[in-house]
Every structure is written in C-alpha cells, then in structure tokens.
Amino acid sequence: MSGKVVLTYFNGRGKMESIRWLLTVAGVEFEEVNLSNREEFLKLLNDGALMYEQVPLVEMDGMKLVQTKAILNYIAGKYNLYGKDLKERVMIDMYAEGVRDLMELMMMFPFIPPANKSTKLNEIESKATSRYLPVFEKALAGSQYLVGNQLSCADVQLFELTLMLEEKFPTILTNFPVVKAFQERMRNLPSIAKFLQPGSKRKPPPDDNYVKNVCEVFNLKL
Incomplete structure (x- = not known):
C-alpha cells in the first residue's frame, strides 16, 4: 500500500465528513474513492476490506481502518489532537x-x-x-x-x-x-478557512441523489 491516505465512502457527507474535517485540520492530504453502485460495495466485502461489512473505510499507515470513532481517535492521537493525558x-x-x-x-x-x-x-x-x-x-x-x-x-x-x-x-x-x-x-484557522472555500473536498448538504446512491449501494428501500 502506498503512503497516500485513501477514503472509501459515498460522494457525500455521512460519517466520513468528520474524518475529512479532522484530516484537513491535521494537514493530511487524502484521496477519495466514491462508491457509485452495489457491485463496488460487494467487491469490498469479497476482498475482506470491511471488518464489519460497513463503510467508512480509511486506508492509511498500511492499515484498513473501519469504525468512525476508531478512525477519528487514531487520527487525533497521531496528530496531537487528543489531549495531553x-x-x-x-x-x-x-x-x-x-x-x-x-x-x-x-x-x-x-x-x-x-x-x-x-x-x-x-x-x-x-x-x-x-x-x-x-x-x-x-x-x-x-x-x-x-x-x-x-x-x-x-x-x-x-x-x-x-x-x-x-x-x-x-x-x-x-x-x-x-x-x-x-x-x-x-x-479563522487557516486549514478550516481553506476547507470552507468553494472547490475544497468538503461535501455539500445531502440531497436526493445522495440518498438514492446510499440506498442503491446498500440495497435499501425507503
């Protein structure tokens, strides 16, 4: 695995958005893989990439990280955003x-x-x-x-x-x-000010297309 941080999720906010925010504040560049159909999700399952058959998935430091809280805590601990004791x-x-x-x-x-x-x-x-x-x-x-x-x-x-x-x-x-x-x-923090600008990797509020995408990938009916 390369040294790049790769986020696998939908093309939307959801549980991944807090991870995007934290990586941004930590000054970590990342790439994204957006799930667009169920077949892509099933491939992740078949490859054994998802410990609990759920996303978000974050690939960093040679690991495939799942579970939002665990991911956030790892990033926070690594980049001095998790207190002193x-x-x-x-x-x-x-x-x-x-x-x-x-x-x-x-x-x-x-x-x-x-x-x-x-x-x-x-x-x-x-x-x-x-x-x-x-x-x-x-x-x-x-x-x-x-x-x-x-x-x-x-x-x-x-x-x-x-x-x-x-x-x-x-x-x-x-x-x-x-x-x-x-x-x-x-x-006013420089990293946050930049992330708030148009064209950043910050995702817009969820719309009908996002809902449709999530439902298709997870085979859900509302």
Missing part, C-alpha cells in the same frame, strides 16, 4: 460523542419519509437547544477550547456540528453566544 482524553471523548449523537440524528434526516420530516426537524432543534448546546456553551465559557489549552478533535467536530445546525436552523446559535464566538474563532 488520559483525563483530557476521556473529556474529549465525552464531548465528541455528544456531538456525534446529534450529528447522527441529522445524518438520518434525509432518509426520513417526507410526512415525518417536520416532526423530526422539531425534535432535532429541541434536543440541540435543550440538551447539547448548553453543555458546549458551559464548557467553552472562559476557555478557547472544550478541553485543556489546545485544539482537539472534539473542537473540530463541534465546529462541524455548528455549521450543520445553521444549515437547518440559521438562528440557532443566537442564544449561545459563547458557542457562536467559538465558531468564529475556528473559521
């Missing part, structure tokens, strides 16, 4: 897993039947404003980062989450000024 790491994990809980609700939204979308949006907004954003608002009060005195993977994932939330709820951060200020600081 075990106590910081467990706090980073706690914040990051909270972020992912809310992200996963949003990732599933495009696959919800149209009749249920309004109810699901209300649920996401309610959980975001009552359960998750208050935690991050408190954690960032008087601090530049969620944990300790340096940037971590949890900060990167929280920034990604704030952007996702604002796509659905443009004013959602109005009552969370500390989180909003954090978001603006993160925007």
Whole structure:
C-alpha cells in the first residue's frame, strides 16, 4: 500500500465528513474513492476490506481502518489532537460523542419519509437547544477550547456540528453566544478557512441523489 491516505465512502457527507474535517485540520492530504453502485460495495466485502461489512473505510499507515470513532481517535492521537493525558482524553471523548449523537440524528434526516420530516426537524432543534448546546456553551465559557489549552478533535467536530445546525436552523446559535464566538474563532484557522472555500473536498448538504446512491449501494428501500 502506498503512503497516500485513501477514503472509501459515498460522494457525500455521512460519517466520513468528520474524518475529512479532522484530516484537513491535521494537514493530511487524502484521496477519495466514491462508491457509485452495489457491485463496488460487494467487491469490498469479497476482498475482506470491511471488518464489519460497513463503510467508512480509511486506508492509511498500511492499515484498513473501519469504525468512525476508531478512525477519528487514531487520527487525533497521531496528530496531537487528543489531549495531553488520559483525563483530557476521556473529556474529549465525552464531548465528541455528544456531538456525534446529534450529528447522527441529522445524518438520518434525509432518509426520513417526507410526512415525518417536520416532526423530526422539531425534535432535532429541541434536543440541540435543550440538551447539547448548553453543555458546549458551559464548557467553552472562559476557555478557547472544550478541553485543556489546545485544539482537539472534539473542537473540530463541534465546529462541524455548528455549521450543520445553521444549515437547518440559521438562528440557532443566537442564544449561545459563547458557542457562536467559538465558531468564529475556528473559521479563522487557516486549514478550516481553506476547507470552507468553494472547490475544497468538503461535501455539500445531502440531497436526493445522495440518498438514492446510499440506498442503491446498500440495497435499501425507503
């Protein structure tokens, strides 16, 4: 295997987007293989590339990495984005897993039947404003980062989450000024500013074509 980092997933955000973000902040160049049909997925299965028969798949450092959390933790640990000791790491994990809980609700939204979308949006907004954003608002009060005195993977994932939330709820951060200020600081990091520009490897919000692609590859019927 070459030294290149290769990401295998759909041509869309999903669980791979946080990995793209973290690699970008770490300054790691990567290539992508986009699954376009079920045959490509079945070939990965037949080749034994997917430990649990799931994507995302990240090939780096001579390994085929699966499971999103494991991948993110490996990248964070390798590139000094995972705290200075075990106590910081467990706090980073706690914040990051909270972020992912809310992200996963949003990732599933495009696959919800149209009749249920309004109810699901209300649920996401309610959980975001009552359960998750208050935690991050408190954690960032008087601090530049969620944990300790340096940037971590949890900060990167929280920034990604704030952007996702604002796509659905443009004013959602109005009552969370500390989180909003954090978001603006993160925007000014050179790697992030570049990734936010048109033409980067950042993926757009999921649309009907993305949903169709995922359903075809996994042989799903909505």
